[in-house]
Amino acid sequence: MMNLKYIYVLIVLACVSCLDVMAQKDSTAVNDTVQDKKFFNALDYSMQKRFRNKNVGFTNERWVDNSFIDMKFGVEGLEHREGAEIGLFKTLSVGYGKYFSPVHGLRISANGGWALHERTSDAYMRMGGQINYLFNMSAYLYGFRPDRLLEVSTILGLGYTYSKMMKYEAYHVGDIHVGLQLKLNVAPQMDLVVEPLLTLYSDGIDNYTKTNWHKYDVGYGAMMGFSYRLSHSSRSRDYNKEEKNAFVSIAAGGQYQFSNATKEIGILKTMGPDVQLSAGKWFLPYLGMRVSAFWGKNTWNRHFVYDEKGENIIGETKLKEMYMGARLEAMVNLLEFAELDINRFLAVSVLGGLEVGGMKKNDLSQSIRFAYYAFTGGIQAKYKFNDRWGVFFEPRLSLVPYTYVPKDGNGIPLMDREHYSDNVYSLNLGVEYCF
DSSP: OHHHHHHHHHHHHHHHHHHHHHHHHHHHHHHHHHTTOSSOOGGGGSOOSOOOOOOOSOOOSSTTTTEEEEEEEEEEEEOOBTTBOBOOEEEEEEEEEEESSSSEEEEEEEEEEEEEBTTTOOEEEEEEEEEEEEEEHHHHHHOOOTTOSEEEEEEEEEEEEEEEETTSOEEEEEEEEEEEEEEEEEETTEEEEEEEEEEEEETTTTSOOTTOTTOEEEEEEEEEEEEEESSOOSOOOOSOTTSOOEEEEEEEEEEEEOSHHHHHHOHHHHOEEEEEEEEEEEEETTEEEEEEEEEEEEEEEEEEEEOTTSOSEEEEEEEEEEEEEEEEEEEEEGGGGSOOGGGGTEEEEEEEEEEEEEEEEEOSSOEEEEEEEEEEEEEEEEEESSSSEEEEEEEEEEEEEEEEOOBOTTSOBOSSOEEEEEEEEEEEEEEEEEO
């Protein structure tokens, strides 16, 4: 019995010794991992930091480095409220900005705009300033590169606006706005900029506060223009210096408007002359920019003249309209996306951009004169004789918005201001010279 007790004691002592050895081994393992550390942080051993692309060519030694000035124009609409009957604002903006790092930048700008009341034709005028924070998402995700063709940035900013309607009191309005900036590099120091924006205004931007119970207004719109960098960089888009990438062209043909009135008259009878002068450049084999000046005229309606009894038609009066202005367009050559031998002498390009112009439209009792912004687009099919000369056929559509108050022969308004849109088509033949 005594021997059995000794055996139990020996077994217990052996187990305790084993546990002590195992504890010493575990303690040694822990000490090897976190020795000399006050506390264990598992994040120190994780692969949480993502790979970041290298920033290429970013320097910030002088104030002109990464600085730029921009000029833009566009349109802005306001959320409709009963009583605040205001049309689209035509807006202008001039600004200066600087990127302090490849990703973060600031811009200050002065802006203005004008609009018309939809019923009374009273003029609105506004002017103010903004400060914007720019976050370059392209540089954040893929690294800063001076030769990048397209960059996308977010915009967050604050603004102040002085808003006044003719013969009424003025309002001082604050705002916060958000948006995107799409920037296309078209020359070594020049970018084409498009900025859609959403703005939250304090009450009074439309000079009407009676029905605004929530005491704020919402604006939405977009601006388009150019940004010029003050410092030289290596952002050259000359894809082949031996190619003739710049060009000038002249085109002429016919213009007409497609509406119910012109359907009754006949398209050929409504068509008038159209002329366009253009200059541009191809920055890549498939991408180019073009600026154009244009003039066109056509018949948009007719008025019958009856005899004294009002029974028989003895004549008709054709109502004419005229458009003139400038266009800024991007050109995308679709054939460059296909490896075809015909690319040597044939190009088919889609055109799209903004049109700024003035219209004169004759009605029975008045002549409508209006400045407008419009979206325009078309297709150009071009045959190239050689490196310098080519001919092209170009159909086009411009969507021209405008408003006016219909009046009788004595100048008395017949109804409130109405919104209209002209669908103006043109068909032109042209000659192009490259250099």
